[in-house]
Amino acid sequence: MLAILKREMSAYFNSALAWIVIAAFTFVIGLVFVSLLGYYSEASMLASSPMGARGLNPTDKMIVPTFQWIGYLLLFILPVLTMRLIAEESRQGTLEMLFTYPLTDVEIVLGKFFGGLSVVGVLMLITSGLFVALNRLTPIEWSIVASGYFGVLLLGSAFVSFGLWASSLTSSQMVSAAITYCGLLTSWLVVIVGESLETWKEIFGDISSMGHLEEMARGTISTHHVVYYLSWTALFLFLTVRTLESRKWSS
Amino acid sequence: MISVKNLTKTFGNKTAVEDLSFDVEGGEILGFLGPNGAGKTTTMRILTGFFPPTSGTATVNGVDVVEDPLTVRKMVGYLPESVPLYKDMTVKEFINFAAEAKRVPKSERRHAVDRTLERCNLVEVADQLVGTVSRGYRQRVGLGQAIVNNPRVLILDEPTVGLDPTQVRDIRALLRELGKDSTVILSSHILSEVQQMCSRVVIISDGRFQAMDTPANLTSVLKGEVRISLRLEGATDQDFEKHLLALEGVSSVERLEKGAFNVLSEVGKGEGLAPRVASSVVNAGWSLHQLTPVVVNLEDIFIELVEAERKTKSAGDSEA
Numbered sequence: 229m230l231a232i233l234k235r236e237m238s239a240y241f242n243s244a245l246a247w248i249v250i251a252a253f254t255f256v257i258g259l260v261f262v263s264l265l266g267y268y269s270e271a272s273m274l275a276s277s278p279m280g281a282r283g284l285n286p287t288d289k290m291i292v293p294t295f296q297w298i299g300y301l302l303l304f305i306l307p308v309l310t311m312r313l314i315a316e317e318s319r320q321g322t323l324e325m326l327f328t329y330p331l332t333d334v335e336i337v338l339g340k341f342f343g344g345l346s347v348v349g350v351l352m353l354i355t356s357g358l359f360v361a362l363n364r365l366t367p368i369e370w371s372i373v374a375s376g377y378f379g380v381l382l383l384g385s386a387f388v389s390f391g392l393w394a395s396s397l398t399s400s401q402m403v404s405a406a407i408t409y410c411g412l413l414t415s416w417l418v419v420i421v422g423e424s425l426e427t428w429k430e431i432f433g434d435i436s437s438m439g440h441l442e443e444m445a446r447g448t449i450s451t452h453h454v455v456y457y458l459s460w461t462a463l464f465l466f467l468t469v470r471t472l473e474s475r476k477w478s479s
Numbered sequence: 480m481i482s483v484k485n486l487t488k489t490f491g492n493k494t495a496v497e498d499l500s501f502d503v504e505g506g507e508i509l510g511f512l513g514p515n516g517a518g519k520t521t522t523m524r525i526l527t528g529f530f531p532p533t534s535g536t537a538t539v540n541g542v543d544v545v546e547d548p549l550t551v552r553k554m555v556g557y558l559p560e561s562v563p564l565y566k567d568m569t570v571k572e573f574i575n576f577a578a579e580a581k582r583v584p585k586s587e588r589r590h591a592v593d594r595t596l597e598r599c600n601l602v603e604v605a606d607q608l609v610g611t612v613s614r615g616y617r618q619r620v621g622l623g624q625a626i627v628n629n630p631r632v633l634i635l636d637e638p639t640v641g642l643d644p645t646q647v648r649d650i651r652a653l654l655r656e657l658g659k660d661s662t663v664i665l666s667s668h669i670l671s672e673v674q675q676m677c678s679r680v681v682i683i684s685d686g687r688f689q690a691m692d693t694p695a696n697l698t699s700v701l702k703g704e705v706r707i708s709l710r711l712e713g714a715t716d717q718d719f720e721k722h723l724l725a726l727e728g729v730s731s732v733e734r735l736e737k738g739a740f741n742v743l744s745e746v747g748k749g750e751g752l753a754p755r756v757a758s759s760v761v762n763a764g765w766s767l768h769q770l771t772p773v774v775v776n777l778e779d780i781f782i783e784l785v786e787a788e789r790k791t792k793s794a795g796d797s798e799a
Contacts, residue, residue, distance in 0.1 A: 321563035
């Protein structure tokens with residue numbers, strides 16, 4: 229598994245695509261952060277009047293929206309990063325070679341999964357600079373930030389597992405990315421469907437992939453959220469293994 | 480070393496391999512001869528544990544490919560026909576990846592990689608990207624990933640296809656070298672290649688076993704030599720023998736047991752021998768119990784093979 233993981237990481241960080249995506253991500257999240265900061269400092273000025281102080285804290289105005297944006301951006305960039313994981317190898321034929329190495333299908337899938345997750349790790353490292361900067365301006369609670377990062381990691385693994393599965397379905401990277409976009413957007417936007425249906429609102433909100441991250445960014449790590457993301461991840465890793473096994477009965 | 484028994488593989492209602500059986504001894508170079516689509520690749524994939532057979536068994540060094548595919552894969556090095564490689568790695572990185580993925584212990588890995596680069600003549604391109612080396616080198620990189628963990632069995636799917644004559648010669652020399660330490664199965668649709676390289680040849684067509692013999696025996700048959708096994712009654716064995724030898728085109732008669740003979744034709748005169756033998760035996764007033772041309776459809780197979788070869792050649796020409 230380690231061999232596959234190393235191979236995936238070197239494939240990512242030796243390719244222009246990953247760096248372009250990382251650069252774009254850094255640029256956008258920086259932009260978002262600066263504009264959030266602008267609103268926040270304006271609000272702080274107003275807050276010097278006794279009326280405005282209520283409800284103004286860096287968690288609500290800075291930390292939660294930043295993590296939300298990290299979530300949205302992951303939704304948009306991960307399909308591009310995960311599309312090659314298996315599709316590329318099945319097009320090149322290297323998958324055939326891997327299947328004749330002394331590796332189990334599970335090892336191949338996990339190696340690729342953690343390879344994809346390693347890019348999420350790099351992105352998280354980059355964004356940590358934002359919170360360090362924020363802490364210099366106004367003291368923040370690091371436990372809340374840690375909880376948010378835990379949420380990003382869980383959301384990232386759920387998204388990567390879905391992208392990995394989509395990548396195993398086809399030898400076309402484009403098709404793989406398209407499937408992942410559709411899947412991830414749907415998982416987020418079910419919350420809108422819920423809005424219009426009063427009785428179902430809570431259930432749809434619970435299914436939505438982004439809502440759980442938001443809660444965690446507020447500092448609430450409940451097993452509920454963890455179980456949600458982990459079972460999503462486990463489901464799609466399992467489906468990926470099953471898809472790879474299909475070679476055994478179809479040509 | 481390798482034992483295949485009644486191997487069948489179907490995909491949906493398409494049968495790729497049907498009831499295939501053969502054995503390979505340790506240290507042998509076995510050729511797998513057959514036209515494209517004959518089931519060579521499917522058989523090889525089963526032997527590498529890529530997928531299990533629908534029915535039948537295959538064992539490598541006594542280990543069943545279905546029960547313990549991981550152990551089998553440790554013992555088998557495989558080079559697929561398309562020579563799949565990671566183009567974004569250097570040759571050395573790629574061989575090292577193969578060694579790690581095949582669980583060569585860390586302490587031995589460096590040595591294994593260096594030795595493989597040397598054996599496959601890859602030292603001079605070790606630091607080049609796999610995607611930038613020539614076709615001949617790519618083939619050797621492919622062989623390198625197959626042999627890096629010193630497997631006892633090497634399975635090579637069309638190892639010389641698409642190479643120019645010099646490269647073909649180099650690869651064949653390398654394969655002979657590798658064949659000294661391990662058992663090799665190589666597939667081909669080129670008769671002369673198999674003839675030069677292999678100690679024995681299995682011919683399959685349409686997923687079925689057709690023949691297994693040494694290349695010398697096969698070529699003699701293919702040149703028009705026909706063997707007919709006969710079972711006769713009505714006279715003494717000496718009379719039978721004298722009569723059969725007198726027939727035109729018969730080079731020798733071998734007596735198997737009372738009344739049973741193998742008739743071998745002269746080279747190039749095998750055609751039409753069977754009916755002539757039959758009518759002469761009947762005309763002499765003896766009863767004919769059995770007449771079996773032993774490898775009668777080999778000529779047909781050979782024609783199929785030549786046609787397949789011609790097709791690939793013309794496809795290769797149009798590509799170039």
